Amino acid sequence: MERENAELRDRLDPPRAATTGRRWRAVVSALLIVLGAVLAPVATVGAWAHGLLTDTDRFVGVFAPLADDPAVQRFVTAEAVGIIEREVDLPALTAALIDGIEDLGAPGTAVSAARALETPINLGLSGLVRSTVESVVASEAFSTGWREVLTLSHSQLNQTLRGEPGAALAIAPDGSLGLQLGPVIGTVQEALVAQGLGIAASIPAVDVVLPIAEDVSLTGAQAGYGAATVIGPWLPWIALALLAAGVIVARRRRRALMGAAIGLAIAMGVLLVGFAIAAQVVPAVTPLPADAATAILSAILSPLSQTSAAVFTVAVLLVIVGWGTGPAPLPTRLRAMTSAGADRLRTIGDRYGVGTGAFGAWIERFQRVIRIAVAAGAGAIVLLARPLTPGLVVGTLIGAVVALILLDLLRRPAR
Template sequence: MSPRPAHARALRLRGALSAALIALCCLFVPLGALSAWATYGLADTGRYVRTMAPLAGDPAVRDAVADTVGDEVADRIDGTQGVMGPFVRDAVRSFTQTDAFRTGWDAANRAVHDAVLHALRDDDRPRTDPVTVDLAPVTTRIKDQLADENVPLARRIPVRHTAVAVLAPGDLDRLRKGYDVLEVAALWLPIAAVAFAVAGITVATCRRRAITATALGTALGGALLAAAVAVGRRLTLSDLPASVSRPAAGAVYDALTATLRTASWLLVTLGLAVALTTWLAGRYGHRLRRPPSPGTPAPTSPQEPTRAQA
């Protein structure tokens, strides 16, 4: 057998292997970014509270909270709902513009997040129990606000320690399985992406083209991730019940996914920048290394004497 066909076959195998490794790398990059965002962003209580804190000043969120809490407090007023209802809602709307509301907003988000995270990580927790949070402190703040404004019968508002369900047992079971998968994926997917990229570039017959392909694939993965975030927003808002404020839900979704959107566009920018740099280096580097065409006299050094001068 001639060595030339064998060499060509080896080159084709190397090219196919390089393409497969680079394709896996470009697939794992957006998945790794998504997993890292969910594990180290959403699953961190302090970071979650800091992310949600600015929403206390969002008008849509304040209106939604005022309507929900106002209705809840008014429903708990026995026998006086018709009289107290307007006062309660006005007081709640005024309360949402105070520093006390921002403090309560952070405390409520921390309490809900801690409860959900503890339920996800507690393997001994019964799978039939919902995740609940006691929101009596919020009712107490509203009651004090009404009393300070001399609202009639404000002191009679009952404060009951009622467990409010934030996650149903079925939802908790699905989230627990997904959380376990994300914890593993957030660590190993980025490592695998880097390993596949290095391996794909190493075995490539033309490493410059392999680097360009990896960079373009990374940019494409970032663009697809950004598109997925946008589609997820539309689907999330379209599936909400009529009682939920869509502007408020949209503000919450945008706040939670801000880091993910930034990461996706960073992948696009980085990938395109590397691809452009590699292409320019190959184009102009090839011109600088191009040998002189046949028939062109080689330049002589000015210090070297010619035969006539000798």
């Protein structure tokens, strides 16, 4: 009786060592989940940056469409025309032409008429330059050339972060970011000369950097560039490993899974909010026209936002799945209704001679393995598919749910 009483007391009041062990498991699990959730946004940005640096197709896919964006075309046209007019003094050329006519001994009336037309001639030349630049920038040839240049000069982004000369983007010592217009002006100059505007040949090589973002401390980005290129592709796996370890260590793994999913959803939500704020603030602080700055920023942030939204969707779905498989009254009732409905359909099928027979018995025998395979396949699609989008995540979940429903209908439980 004393031994039995001691056993009962142990059951009601667990030993201190067991209680301490449970507490430490809970602490370690929570710490791992928090670290994984905090690292998730950094991993998302780091993996995207690494892919942009190493994948030429991705780099071109992000920046090539900017050549066809009307806002960017207007910006490039305005800047190119401004540089051409600054480097080629059209009024001085017109005045020199009229002076040459006068030096040739032309009648005074002719010289007076030419001087009266000096302003219209200048305006006509300016209009010709602008219209030519607009047609060149809006042409398919310019878009194709832009794509080819991006493909051939994929190393430009690396050169920017390394601070090398000749990069398309330049980082100043104060951390501001600028766009070099030299290559663009060179392309426009060749097109103008080809179209018969000979004065464009006098445009010298320009080294103009347009400030895009000031006081953004990109020197810090340069400092961490080397580390980012090395650990960037591993960061998502590290974050996933921390979250998975936190779930495995926990005693109540379903709750830990829901906690990890909630933490991941919060982290991705904060990242999405940050992108939304940047989309509103950055165009307002850059010297670029607001529509052009918005187009450039959208091209950069759109892939990141899609990936973050997809991960956020995964986290929310994991919370829903964790709740749906839990012991709460509502999900328990729903699972019972689903099982009863499947059993009723199997009974009706048997009544009319439509059954799965030995195949259904085989599915019943290996249903757990099949369920695990379906879940693993859905997880592999979400982890490995690129680009990851919310539509892909939701479609994968729907496909997995349909597969599990078919599995429940096809299996043949022993009566």
